[in-house]
Amino acid sequence: MGKCVHCFKELVEVTRDHIFPSSWYTDNTPQNIQRLTVPSCRECNEKFGKLEQKLFMRLVPCIDPTKAEMSGITKKLFHTYTKNPRFLKWLKENLKPYTKDKKPFPGLGPHEGFPLESQSYIPAPVDLLPPVLEKIFRGLEYKFEQRLMKEPYALKIYHVFEEPEEIKKLLSHKSKKDISFGPGFSVERIVPTNMKEPVIYKTIIWGTFISYASVVKKR
Ligand SMILES: [Zn+2]
Numbered sequence: 001m002g003k004c005v006h007c008f009k010e011l012v013e014v015t016r017d018h019i020f021p022s023s024w025y026t027d028n029t030p031q032n033i034q035r036l037t038v039p040s041c042r043e044c045n046e047k048f049g050k051l052e053q054k055l056f057m058r059l060v061p062c063i064d065p066t067k068a069e070m071s072g073i074t075k076k077l078f079h080t081y082t083k084n085p086r087f088l089k090w091l092k093e094n095l096k097p098y099t100k101d102k103k104p105f106p107g108l109g110p111h112e113g114f115p116l117e118s119q120s121y122i123p124a125p126v127d128l129l130p131p132v133l134e135k136i137f138r139g140l141e142y143k144f145e146q147r148l149m150k151e152p153y154a155l156k157i158y159h160v161f162e163e164p165e166e167i168k169k170l171l172s173h174k175s176k177k178d179i180s181f182g183p184g185f186s187v188e189r190i191v192p193t194n195m196k197e198p199v200i201y202k203t204i205i206w207g208t209f210i211s212y213a214s215v216v217k218k219r
Contacts, residue, residue: 005142006044006135008150015045019139020185021052024205027072029182036179038139048135055128056080057087059209062108062121069183069207095120105129106161107208129209133157137201137213144178144189151218158212167212171202 001011017040025035040048057080065074081088098110098119110119134157138149149155170190181187186204198214205211 002039003148004041004044005038005138005148006040006048008148009041011039011041013042014039015042016040017045017048017135017139019136019143020181020205021049021056023076024052024056024073024184025182026068026070026184026206027075028068029184033180033182036139036143036181038142048132051128051132051135053080055132057084057091058122058128059206061091063206063208064111067207069204071183073184073206091122094122096123106159106210130157133203133211133213136203137215140187140189140201140203141199141215147215149215154216154218156214156216158214159210160212163210167200167202170200 001014003009004011005017016037019036019038022035025033057077060073060077063070063073098116098121100116109121110116134155137155137157141147141149141153141155147153171188178189179187184206186202186207188202190200192199196217198216201211201213201215203211203213
């Protein structure tokens, strides 16, 4: 039956884990866009489902709801709040002010054009984002290459405030988008000519969160 893409255990029962969580798709996503999934064990699927939900509730309030890449997402968040009214209280208690030298995450803020003291953020996404992003990249690489992210392959994630020049150059020349996920998610994948060079990914979630990943083959 194959292996779980996340924990690599031999599957006794196959569940389908969405590469990008199904509830994270914008309402302007075309009908013909497939919500792609990868094989996962039930345990991993449920574990990541919970993390994704937690992250959704904490990230979405920090994003500009007027962006086309966010269409319908903020509305979904309000449904989530209605189902979980205690969360609003938690949110108010956990908002932190930005300080001049505090940059919690690329894209998260502070946002230009608004006074610093009028802005706040929730620290939790910084801890929740890496496992969810890793899960997304593992799913993507499985979809593109049927490759599991275990020996001899290794996945690394990068969050940078400024895109490195080399990456900028590579993206402008070689980037190809093989799979469209609709306006909410942008995926670019740079494929090297041999596996001595890493595969490089750049993803943008809701036009806001920019992440890079590399897949290297150890010798
Ligand atoms: Zn698993």
